[in-house]
Amino acid sequence: MTATAGGPPQERRVVTAIPGPKSQELQARRGAAVAGGVGSVLPVFTKRAGGGVIEDVDGNCLIDFGSGIAVTSVGSSAEAVVRRASAQLADFTHTCFMVTPYEGYVEVCEELAKLTPGDHAKKSALFNSGAEAVENAVKIARAYTKRQAVVVFDHGYHGRTNLTMALTAKNMPYKHSFGPFAPEVYRVPVAYPYRWLTGAENCAEEASAQVIDMISKQVGAENVAAIVIEPVLGEGGFIEPAKGFLPAIARFAKDNGIVFVADEIQSGFCRTGQWFACEDEGVVPDLITTAKGIAGGLPLAAVTGRAEIMDAAHAGGLGGTYGGNPVACAAALGAIETMKELDLNARAQRIEEVMKGRLSAMQEKYDIIGDVRGRGAMIAIELVKPGVAAAGGSAPAPNPEATAALAKACHAEGLLVLTCGTYGNVLRFLPPLVIGEDLLNEGLDILEGALAAL
Numbered sequence: 001m002t003a004t005a006g007g008p009p010q011e012r013r014v015v016t017a018i019p020g021p022k023s024q025e026l027q028a029r030r031g032a033a034v035a036g037g038v039g040s041v042l043p044v045f046t047k048r049a050g051g052g053v054i055e056d057v058d059g060n061c062l063i064d065f066g067s068g069i070a071v072t073s074v075g076s077s078a079e080a081v082v083r084r085a086s087a088q089l090a091d092f093t094h095t096c097f098m099v100t101p102y103e104g105y106v107e108v109c110e111e112l113a114k115l116t117p118g119d120h121a122k123k124s125a126l127f128n129s130g131a132e133a134v135e136n137a138v139k140i141a142r143a144y145t146k147r148q149a150v151v152v153f154d155h156g157y158h159g160r161t162n163l164t165m166a167l168t169a170k171n172m173p174y175k176h177s178f179g180p181f182a183p184e185v186y187r188v189p190v191a192y193p194y195r196w197l198t199g200a201e202n203c204a205e206e207a208s209a210q211v212i213d214m215i216s217k218q219v220g221a222e223n224v225a226a227i228v229i230e231p232v233l234g235e236g237g238f239i240e241p242a243k244g245f246l247p248a249i250a251r252f253a254k255d256n257g258i259v260f261v262a263d264e265i266q267s268g269f270c271r272t273g274q275w276f277a278c279e280d281e282g283v284v285p286d287l288i289t290t291a292k293g294i295a296g297g298l299p300l301a302a303v304t305g306r307a308e309i310m311d312a313a314h315a316g317g318l319g320g321t322y323g324g325n326p327v328a329c330a331a332a333l334g335a336i337e338t339m340k341e342l343d344l345n346a347r348a349q350r351i352e353e354v355m356k357g358r359l360s361a362m363q364e365k366y367d368i369i370g371d372v373r374g375r376g377a378m379i380a381i382e383l384v385k386p387g388v389a390a391a392g393g394s395a396p397a398p399n400p401e402a403t404a405a406l407a408k409a410c411h412a413e414g415l416l417v418l419t420c421g422t423y424g425n426v427l428r429f430l431p432p433l434v435i436g437e438d439l440l441n442e443g444l445d446i447l448e449g450a451l452a453a454l
């Protein structure tokens with residue numbers, strides 16, 4: 001496998017305390033120079049990264065179950081990404097596509113048209129970040145429908161800009177003290193099976209009925225420009241909406257002339273074992289937003305969708321200085337090439353098989369694991385307080401303290417894991433899809449040890 005251009009050896013190595021002395025020195029410098037509002041999960045400073053490993057400045061090699069938040073699915077130094085981006089760097093770094101265009105941008109849009117669900121005519125526009133893509137999807141939907149309202153969901157996450165803060169559900173840390181927020185945003189329930197009040201069985205049916213009722217009664221379907229949803233909710237806790245919910249909402253959107261936007265920024269590009277998570281239920285979105293995994297670590301994002309919707313914005317109405325930067329486009333073409341050549345959808349499916357097998361066995365042994373869920377290499381465990389009732393539903397109360405303690409114990413052993421969830425009680429696993437199976441199992445061994453010690 002020639003997936004990695006350079007990067008560290010593919011093994012775990014813990015040679016100092018984590019973080020080590022050099023990282024601590026850098027962290028002190030950072031404290032004086034970097035704004036306090038910018039956090040870090042684990043303040044070890046990176047020297048090299050690739051495959052399934054992050055090497056820090058103290059010589060520790062961590063197993064990577066985070067992929068820089070679902071970005072480096074092809075690894076952090078994928079051969080095709082490095083080769084294509086380096087060649088592009090040497091040719092030119094920037095012209096601004098809105099000034100003089102270049103082929104790479106067009107090629108990425110052609111790939112997006114082929115890879116996204118549906119065989120209708122599609123067009124794309126490229127941006128720098130996921131939030132920017134979501135904002136532009138809303139702009140495009142409003143221009144097309146000539147309506148203003150946007151419907152989003154409980155536990156949804158769409159970014160940190162002003163409009164996307166309004167679209168995001170969770171106050172802390174994303175919104176607190178940063179208002180006022182953009183108007184015409186309406187939030188409705190999502191079919192969260194594990195915590196649905198009347199249980200998982202009726203979740204899809206009841207949740208979709210509630211959503212449709214709320215939109216019809218409180219907003220008016222004829223006022224809604226877009227419904228924006230993550231097919232698997234990411235920051236909100238790796239929630240897979242109960243089967244049947246997404247198709248019901250997509251159907252309602254279609255029947256009422258509402259643009260259905262799938263935010264696949266975290267779930268897209270092979271992460272869930274398919275090119276896009278909405279394929280799982282055969283849902284064909286009108287617009288789809290992508291970023292994170294698209295470009296092997298370089299900043300790139302896109303809105304892709306029905307040509308007639310994408311063309312609704314007036315000429316010159318969309319864009320930005322750096323959107324679709326040539327180096328980022330070259331990297332995206334390298335990442336897509338890698339996904340195809342190494343069949344990373346199959347890899348993600350295999351990761352799911354290994355992870356779910358082992359995590360389910362851990363759930364049998366440790367009753368603080370309330371739920372094991374997710375798809376492909378987007379897998380999570382929800383941690384609970386057994387026997388302690390939650391405010392609603394049959395699931396026990398969330399256990400954010402155990403979640404934080406487990407993450408900390410894993411970090412100390414050289415396994416990088418991330419937490420998420422509205423209640424801060426979800427441990428999520430997002431390994432690069434190119435991680436070796438030995439490292440994957442070693443990471444799970446560490447997690448199991450941390451559970452046993454808790």
Ligand SMILES: *Cc1c(COP(=O)(O)O)cnc(C)c1O
Nearest residue numbers: 129130131157158159234265266
């Ligand atoms: C990360 C994320 C975003 C925001 O992307 P940025 O590149 O951080 O702006 C939007 N939607 C989803 C689903 C995400 O996971």
